[in-house]
Amino acid sequence: MVPKPSSADLNRADLYRTVRLIRRFEERAIELVRSGVIVGGIHPYIGQEAIAAGVCAALRRDDFITSTHRGHGHVLAKGADPARMLAELAGRVTGLNRGRGGSMHAADFAVGILGADAIVGAAAPIAAGAAWASRQAGADRVTAAFFGDGAVNQGVLLETFNLAALWRVPVVFVCENNGFATSTRTGDAVAGTIVGRGEAFGIPARTVDGMDPESVYEATAEAVARSRAGDGPSLLECVTYRFDAHHTFEYAARPRYRSAEEVETARARDPLDIQGSRLSGAARARIDAEIEELLAEAVLFATGSPHPDPDSALDYLYADGTRTRSGVG
Amino acid sequence: MANQSYLKALNRALGDEMARDPAVCVFGEDVRSAATNVTAGLLGRFGPQRVLDTPICEQAFTGFATGAALAGLRPLIEYQIPALLFLAFEQIADQAHKVSLMTGGQARVPVTYLVTGSGSREGWAGQHSDHPYSLFAHIGVKTVVPATVRDAYGLLVSAIRDDDPVVLFAPSGAMRRREDVDFAEVAPVPLGVGRVQRPGTQVTVVAIGHLVHDALAVADELAEEVSVEVFDPRTVHPFDWSGLAASLGRTGRLVVFDDANRSCGIGGEVVATAAEGMRLIAPPRRVTRPDGAVLPFALQLDRALQPSREQLRAAILASVGSTQLAGAAHG
Numbered sequence: 030m031v032p033k034p035s036s037a038d039l040n041r042a043d044l045y046r047t048v049r050l051i052r053r054f055e056e057r058a059i060e061l062v063r064s065g066v067i068v069g070g071i072h073p074y075i076g077q078e079a080i081a082a083g084v085c086a087a088l089r090r091d092d093f094i095t096s097t098h099r100g101h102g103h104v105l106a107k108g109a110d111p112a113r114m115l116a117e118l119a120g121r122v123t124g125l126n127r128g129r130g131g132s133m134h135a136a137d138f139a140v141g142i143l144g145a146d147a148i149v150g151a152a153a154p155i156a157a158g159a160a161w162a163s164r165q166a167g168a169d170r171v172t173a174a175f176f177g178d179g180a181v182n183q184g185v186l187l188e189t190f191n192l193a194a195l196w197r198v199p200v201v202f203v204c205e206n207n208g209f210a211t212s213t214r215t216g217d218a219v220a221g222t223i224v225g226r227g228e229a230f231g232i233p234a235r236t237v238d239g240m241d242p243e244s245v246y247e248a249t250a251e252a253v254a255r256s257r258a259g260d261g262p263s264l265l266e267c268v269t270y271r272f273d274a275h276h277t278f279e280y281a282a283r284p285r286y287r288s289a290e291e292v293e294t295a296r297a298r299d300p301l302d303i304q305g306s307r308l309s310g311a312a313r314a315r316i317d318a319e320i321e322e323l324l325a326e327a328v329l330f331a332t333g334s335p336h337p338d339p340d341s342a343l344d345y346l347y348a349d350g351t352r353t354r355s356g357v358g
Numbered sequence: 359m360a361n362q363s364y365l366k367a368l369n370r371a372l373g374d375e376m377a378r379d380p381a382v383c384v385f386g387e388d389v390r391s392a393a394t395n396v397t398a399g400l401l402g403r404f405g406p407q408r409v410l411d412t413p414i415c416e417q418a419f420t421g422f423a424t425g426a427a428l429a430g431l432r433p434l435i436e437y438q439i440p441a442l443l444f445l446a447f448e449q450i451a452d453q454a455h456k457v458s459l460m461t462g463g464q465a466r467v468p469v470t471y472l473v474t475g476s477g478s479r480e481g482w483a484g485q486h487s488d489h490p491y492s493l494f495a496h497i498g499v500k501t502v503v504p505a506t507v508r509d510a511y512g513l514l515v516s517a518i519r520d521d522d523p524v525v526l527f528a529p530s531g532a533m534r535r536r537e538d539v540d541f542a543e544v545a546p547v548p549l550g551v552g553r554v555q556r557p558g559t560q561v562t563v564v565a566i567g568h569l570v571h572d573a574l575a576v577a578d579e580l581a582e583e584v585s586v587e588v589f590d591p592r593t594v595h596p597f598d599w600s601g602l603a604a605s606l607g608r609t610g611r612l613v614v615f616d617d618a619n620r621s622c623g624i625g626g627e628v629v630a631t632a633a634e635g636m637r638l639i640a641p642p643r644r645v646t647r648p649d650g651a652v653l654p655f656a657l658q659l660d661r662a663l664q665p666s667r668e669q670l671r672a673a674i675l676a677s678v679g680s681t682q683l684a685g686a687a688h689g
Contacts, residue, residue, distance in 0.1 A: 093429070128462070136461040144460065148448065154420070154421025158425025160429075188413075188418030192419065192422060195413065344459075
């Protein structure tokens with residue numbers, strides 16, 4: 030019998046703080062994209078914050094996650110330093126990955142972030158393998174694998190569902206169904222259902238309100254408890270909506286796949302307000318001010334940090350320091 | 359000293375490393391029953407938690423090993439068919455290989471990918487006969503192709519102990535080789551260090567994998583006419599360029615004997631590198647599979663597309679002949 034998550038475990042203010050942190054981080058990052066400090070753009074997480082906040086609130090510091098190309102929220106919610114995250118987006122040596130990863134590949138092993146993956150669905154087996162190895166080592170660590178609705182048609186994800194169920198791997202599969210695989214609607218790409226894919230492998234699966242951090246937290250806590258108890262994987266389909274662009278390139282390219290009205294309608298259920306309404310106005314304002322200060326410092330830290338030395342471009346290519354030939358001479 | 363097979367060398371190396379390091383585990387299809395015999399006896403010695411039969415899902419179990427490595431294990435995956443690497447290519451080339459750089463050195467992925475029986479095994483046709491080591495060298499994954507029983511043992515030990523992903527291709531053409539060897543006396547063979555398998559003074563033949571043995575045989579046949587040095591790089595990435603330069607310093611002539619498709623094969627890289635900055639007194643030559651070859655089924659056709667001893671012999675004689683003419687012109 031899986032123990033029910035206790036409401037005492039839930040800190041409403043902390044959940045709001047995380048949602049707010051992610052929202053404002055993304056807005057500040059978009060400013061830095063527009064001003065050219067962040068090169069290559071980002072995939073904004075705006076609108077989906079409840080999922081990262083709710084999932085990671087149900088995880089311990091030593092639990093693992095794998096993330097996606099739209100991963101800033103996961104990384105921040107799991108506990109990475111926002112200043113070092115922003116420095117990573119800006120390609121600075123003080124970044125989480127020393128400027129070698131960028132927006133799509135942030136990792137921080139110190140807090141269990143095994144890395145963000147830019148190939149849709151490809152991190153799922155990595156998450157499952159890490160989870161399995163944790164159990165082999167006798168730890169009760171759980172791994173959460175984030176992916177989007179675009180991943181549910183990838184063979185590697187379905188292969189991983191099979192392996193995880195077969196070997197009762199302590200992994201929580203978190204599908205963020207934001208309605209679109211880039212511009213293709215979920216309904217135009219997915220036969221059957223997302224939870225049905227989990228159920229087909231005997232994986233407990235449920236659909237969750239992905240705009241409500243507390244709903245996500247409760248569902249994740251139940252799934253995590255199941256994994257810690259040795260009862261294997263779970264699948265959560267968190268239904269959400271991406272308020273901003275697939276990628277900041279959309280600001281110029283302006284692809285036509287949804288109307289402004291549709292986005293406005295979706296914004297009526299903003300996770301920031303859903304969680305914010307659960308706090309007093311004063312408490313909310315206090316947190317907002319904290320976040321502003323934190324991010325102002327993060328921007329200063331990131332923009333004031335040095336760029337990497339071009340001569341170090343091949344550093345870390347091999348873990349053992351092997352040096353291979355340069356491209357000239 | 360016992361007479362041992364190449365296959366036994368791989369099996370012994372894997373067993374020895376599993377005994378030495380509890381982090382080493384094995385994933386693959388039919389590894390418990392040891393369909394290829396590489397994993398024979400390991401289930402009994404190390405148990406089902408370290409020897410895992412996977413469902414047929416190359417992408418997932420390859421990524422699974424990456425995750426297990428990130429969490430502290432040192433997995434080896436066996437692929438029974440070289441073409442399975444194409445299925446797993448994204449997980450090796452784009453995931454495992456990129457972790458170290460993309461994380462800024464936070465993590466390492468010590469996974470060994472063992473291909474038991476690469477290249478033609480006669481009669482296994484188009485989808486079981488590739489020998490795609492050049493593909494991994496091109497991407498930058500550490501890639502080893504042992505030719506001898508001793509090196510099969512020593513290189514697999516090093517591959518397992520290496521902190522980066524390593525692909526080890528065991529050529530079908532070398533699997534039945536036997537040598538008198540005491541494995542307890544064999545030191546790990548460092549990656550990236552080639553070996554002169556036969557010294558010579560007139561032509562360097564760079565031979566890879568099972569072709570080392572064919573090159574040695576041709577060198578012996580030609581011994582009366584030409585002094586052939588056989589250089590076995592053993593690792594195709596990173597390549598032992600200084601070893602090659604030293605050999606060409608002695609001979610000045612180069613023939614590459616490479617069981618890979620010609621265009622973009624490692625043989626082309628060897629020739630290009632030699633031409634850029636090593637001692638060459640004759641045009642370098644390659645004996646390879648044809649461009650973009652797919653090995654047909656019928657034995658005569660299969661063999662027709664693989665580099666042969668006859669082709670090597672002709673290339674060696676042409677190399678020496680071209681410089682003898684040049685030498686004559688110089689008086």
